[in-house]
Amino acid sequence: MTTTDKSDSLTRANGSSIEAAKRLLRIETEALSQMENRIDDAFIKAVNIFAKLRGHVIVSGVGKSGHIGRKISATLASTGTPSSFLHPTEAAHGDLGMVTRDDAALLISKNGSTDELVGLVPYFKFLGIPIVGLIGNAASELAGKCDIVIDVSVKEEGCPMNLAPTASTTVALAMGDALAVALLEEKKFQPKDFAFLHPGGALGRRLSMRVRDIMHTGEEMPIVAPSARLRDVVVEMTRKRLGTACIVDDNQKILGIFTDGDLRRAFEQGIDFENLKVSEVIKRAPRTISPDDLVTRAINVMESYNILVLPVTDAKGVLQGIVHMHDLLKSGIGK
Numbered sequence: 001m002t003t004t005d006k007s008d009s010l011t012r013a014n015g016s017s018i019e020a021a022k023r024l025l026r027i028e029t030e031a032l033s034q035m036e037n038r039i040d041d042a043f044i045k046a047v048n049i050f051a052k053l054r055g056h057v058i059v060s061g062v063g064k065s066g067h068i069g070r071k072i073s074a075t076l077a078s079t080g081t082p083s084s085f086l087h088p089t090e091a092a093h094g095d096l097g098m099v100t101r102d103d104a105a106l107l108i109s110k111n112g113s114t115d116e117l118v119g120l121v122p123y124f125k126f127l128g129i130p131i132v133g134l135i136g137n138a139a140s141e142l143a144g145k146c147d148i149v150i151d152v153s154v155k156e157e158g159c160p161m162n163l164a165p166t167a168s169t170t171v172a173l174a175m176g177d178a179l180a181v182a183l184l185e186e187k188k189f190q191p192k193d194f195a196f197l198h199p200g201g202a203l204g205r206r207l208s209m210r211v212r213d214i215m216h217t218g219e220e221m222p223i224v225a226p227s228a229r230l231r232d233v234v235v236e237m238t239r240k241r242l243g244t245a246c247i248v249d250d251n252q253k254i255l256g257i258f259t260d261g262d263l264r265r266a267f268e269q270g271i272d273f274e275n276l277k278v279s280e281v282i283k284r285a286p287r288t289i290s291p292d293d294l295v296t297r298a299i300n301v302m303e304s305y306n307i308l309v310l311p312v313t314d315a316k317g318v319l320q321g322i323v324h325m326h327d328l329l330k331s332g333i334g335k
Contacts, residue, residue, distance in 0.1 A: 024158030024166060031154045031167040035174055042148050046106075046132045046179060049148070050081055051186045055102030057083040058129075060091070062116050064165040065108040065172065072106070072176030079184045088116030096123055105131045108176075110152075110168045112140025121145045134172050150175060211298055212291035214328070215312045215321030216242065223248055223319070226255055226279035230266065233258050233278050242324055244309045247278055253317045256282030259309065288313045291320050298323055 050057055057076055061069035069085055076083035086095055099105075105124050107117050112135045121142070124131050133146035136153040143149045152175050158166035222240035224233050226247050237245045243260045258278055266273070266281065288311045289298050298310055302325055312321040 020160060023160075027154075027156060027158045028167045028170045031171050032174055034154075035152075035171055035178070038151050038175070039178065042150050043178070043182075046148050046150060047182045047186060049104055049130050049132065050076075050106075050179070050183055053082075053102065053104055055082070055100050055104070057081055057106050058086050058099050058103050059083060059106045059108070060086045060088050060117060060120060061108035062088055062114045064169050065110060065114075068169050068173045068176065069106075069108045071173060072108070072180070075177060075180045076183070079180050080187050081180065081183045086120075088114070088120055091120055091123075092116075096120075099124070099127060099129070101127050101129060103127075103129050105129060106134065106176075106179075107131060107142065107146065108134045108172055109140075109142055110136040110165060110172075112137040112142040114142065118142050118145065134175055136168055136172075209295045210291065211289055211293050211295055211312055211323055212321070214295065215291065215323045216327075217321040221319070221322050222246060223252075224258075224278060225249075226277065226282075228278050230258075230271065230273040230276050230278055230281065234263060234273065237263070242309060242322060244322070245278075246311055246319055246322065247282055248319050252319050254288065254311050254313055254319045255279075255285065257286045257309070257311060258282060285317075286311055288317070289323070290314070295323075295328060299328055302328075 057073070059069040059073040059076075060066075066085075066087065073083040073085040084098055086098060105120070107120070109117055112133070118141055121131065130148070131146045132148045132150065133143055134150050134152045135143045135146070136151075137143060138149055138151055138153070152168070152172045154167040154171055157164060157168060220240065220242075222236045222242055222245040224236050224245050224247055226249065228236075228247075233245050237243065237258070237260075245258045246254055247256045247258065248254050256278075258281065262281065271281070287301060287305060287307070289301060291312050291314070301310060302308065308325045310323050311319055312323055313319055
């Protein structure tokens with residue numbers, strides 16, 4: 001086979017693969033578009049049951065449905081609905097002990113005939129807990145044993161042989177996310193609640209860190225009186241290395257700031273640094289932020305007004321600290 005023949009063969013193979021991938025995405029997109037119509041009375045009943053639970057939502061599934069179940073359980077737990085994943089096989093070897101009478105079950109199955117899941121039902125019935133199913137076959141044995149069945153059936157899988165779970169797992173995951181979000185709204189779950197459950201990493205910091213946690217205070221703050229000469233202001237800026245100096249009155253109330261940008265413009269204009277007072281240069285009071293504000297708000301203000309430094313003041317305008325964009329980057333918030 002010549003090089004040209006090999007290239008043509010590879011092109012044909014790639015073309016076939018690309019078309020298969022596009023076909024799968026079309027199938028999954030169509031399947032997902034049908035799910036909005038499945039937000040019906042059964043879905044609402046499931047939300048009401050889970051919202052009132054004193055215990056956990058016990059999620060279970062086998063194979064690919066089990067992988068989806070683990071993700072749904074994690075999403076529920078992270079959005080304010082306590083949840084645990086129960087592997088059906090391990091359940092028969094002691095893990096059923098995690099289930100209590102205060103819980104509810106969420107069983108996930110494409111065909112509804114999985115023996116391990118069907119085998120869990122009598123134990124759940126014995127405890128008297130409600131059973132909700134995300135099931136792709138409403139006529140199945142498992143569906144008949146559930147108290148509530150949410151239809152997650154699909155016309156076809158994206159697999160060319162219509163065998164490997166693709167569209168079915170996608171819609172099951174989406175419906176699980178829909179349950180979690182509906183519960184989030186039902187429980188009035190707030191950003192502060194989300195932050196409490198996500199203390200680690202940048203996400204938790206963005207939702208919980210306050211300006212007071214990272215601002216410079218005390219001797220770290222470059223502060224000058226309005227009567228200070230520009231020369232002395234530059235010395236203070238250089239010594240504190242924050243790229244600015246805050247001008248305050250005798251009560252520490254902020255009157256203005258002098259920044260590196262102001263310094264460059266002063267040089268360009270040939271201003272007399274030896275004799276000119278900083279009060280003669282500052283034009284208006286600066287933008288400020290409260291020490292109790294979230295750091296994310298500081299980021300928004302800095303980005304909106306293209307500034308690197310924000311004085312931190314109390315309600316009366318008294319200087320409390322200074323926050324610099326570099327502080328945000330170091331903390332991981334600004335990434």
